[in-house]
Amino acid sequence: MGDNKRYPELRRRVSPGWWTASRHYAMYMVREWTSLFIAVYSLIFIYGLSLWATVSRANFLNFLKNPAIIGFSLAALVFTMYHAVTWFYLLGAISPIKIGRSKTKPWQALVLNLVLLVIVSYLAIWLLILR
Amino acid sequence: MSQDIATIRVTRYRPEKDSKPYFQEYKVPYRHDMVVLDALNYIKAEMDGSLTYRWSCRMGVCGSCGANIDGEPKLTCASFLHDFKGRTITVEPMANFPVVKDLVVDMEDFMEKLVKIKPWIIREKETPPEQGEYKQSAQELERYSQFSSCINCMLCYAACPIYGLNEKFLGPAATALAYRYIEDSRDQGKDVRFPIVHEMEGVWECTLVGECSVVCPKGVDPMLAIQKAKILGATNAIKSILMPRGGR
Numbered sequence: 001m002g003d004n005k006r007y008p009e010l011r012r013r014v015s016p017g018w019w020t021a022s023r024h025y026a027m028y029m030v031r032e033w034t035s036l037f038i039a040v041y042s043l044i045f046i047y048g049l050s051l052w053a054t055v056s057r058a059n060f061l062n063f064l065k066n067p068a069i070i071g072f073s074l075a076a077l078v079f080t081m082y083h084a085v086t087w088f089y090l091l092g093a094i095s096p097i098k099i100g101r102s103k104t105k106p107w108q109a110l111v112l113n114l115v116l117l118v119i120v121s122y123l124a125i126w127l128l129i130l131r
Numbered sequence: 132m133s134q135d136i137a138t139i140r141v142t143r144y145r146p147e148k149d150s151k152p153y154f155q156e157y158k159v160p161y162r163h164d165m166v167v168l169d170a171l172n173y174i175k176a177e178m179d180g181s182l183t184y185r186w187s188c189r190m191g192v193c194g195s196c197g198a199n200i201d202g203e204p205k206l207t208c209a210s211f212l213h214d215f216k217g218r219t220i221t222v223e224p225m226a227n228f229p230v231v232k233d234l235v236v237d238m239e240d241f242m243e244k245l246v247k248i249k250p251w252i253i254r255e256k257e258t259p260p261e262q263g264e265y266k267q268s269a270q271e272l273e274r275y276s277q278f279s280s281c282i283n284c285m286l287c288y289a290a291c292p293i294y295g296l297n298e299k300f301l302g303p304a305a306t307a308l309a310y311r312y313i314e315d316s317r318d319q320g321k322d323v324r325f326p327i328v329h330e331m332e333g334v335w336e337c338t339l340v341g342e343c344s345v346v347c348p349k350g351v352d353p354m355l356a357i358q359k360a361k362i363l364g365a366t367n368a369i370k371s372i373l374m375p376r377g378g379r
Contacts, residue, residue: 021202
């Protein structure tokens with residue numbers, strides 16, 4: 001008969017810096033953290049719209065012209081594009097559209113959605129600012 | 132034929148002797164066609180018989196020989212030594228699993244998850260064999276085909292930080308296999324598997340790291356299966372609200 005004693009297993013913890021182990025993990029972490037950044041941008045924009053609703057449109061536009069807001073918006077735009085590329089590509093992978101015998105590729109959904117994003121963004125800018 | 136020398140640094144952990152793991156270095160002569168598993172076999176046969184690791188088929192089919200090679204989860208039988216030429220190769224047990232000894236990890240948690248998702252065709256009523264097989268078209272097969280290529284090597288779990296942080300997470304391979312049966316036209320067990328896949332530690336725990344699909348040696352995309360399962364779950368939930376009597 002052999003020795004049936006069970007020895008303790010080695011349990012390893014995930015280190016706080018696990019996401020530095022590869023570029024892929026790091027990019028994931030960037031996406032997670034920039035979500036907070038985009039959430040802050042949303043709050044700032046809601047505040048701007050509240051100025052329009054409670055004071056005047058000129059006040060809202062002046063608020064948008066603030067250099068700090070412009071800088072923050074540009075940074076938020078870069079992060080938003082990173083999120084958009086991730087999710088639009090995934091959308092194409094999850095739900096390809098069947099055309100005849102072939103299916104659409106994820107990059108086609110990415111391009112189509114980015115074009116739609118540009119159109120919708122232009123309409124929003126026209127409605128809020130240029131009009 | 133000339134032979135190069137590979138320097139292999141292997142994690143050693145013998146629970147009956149060691150309180151913590153350490154690295155042991157070996158110099159292994161190798162030919163161009165040798166893989167990391169060959170080096171481990173050489174060490175065991177010629178240098179140190181106490182080195183412990185799992186392996187079986189030596190051809191990327193059985194899924195037994197997974198390890199973290201230079202920090203990345205890989206099959207040792209599919210990692211050529213010449214790809215690491217000029218540098219030390221670090222071989223560690225797969226991350227995120229408890230280590231039993233040296234490179235051997237405890238697979239119990241994964242095995243329980245595998246059984247939990249009921250990886251077999253469930254029928255509401257079995258028909259006798261004489262009535263023939265359950266037929267399926269090529270298009271129906273295509274819906275789940277890639278997810279049936281999983282060899283249960285667990286590399287996707289070793290690559291998943293979500294599983295590393297929360298071992299209750301159902302995880303990539305088990306979800307991909309559950310989705311494989313959910314999409315199988317012959318299966319009638321959706322109502323049994325859906326609650327398992329959509330429970331607290333099911334698909335919604337996944338936050339799309341995506342490394343599971345990167346490391347899969349068989350080209351399975353578990354990340355895609357998880358996201359597809361999320362869409363199916365969300366669609367079913369909306370249908371059940373809008374059409375409570377016949378939404379599913």
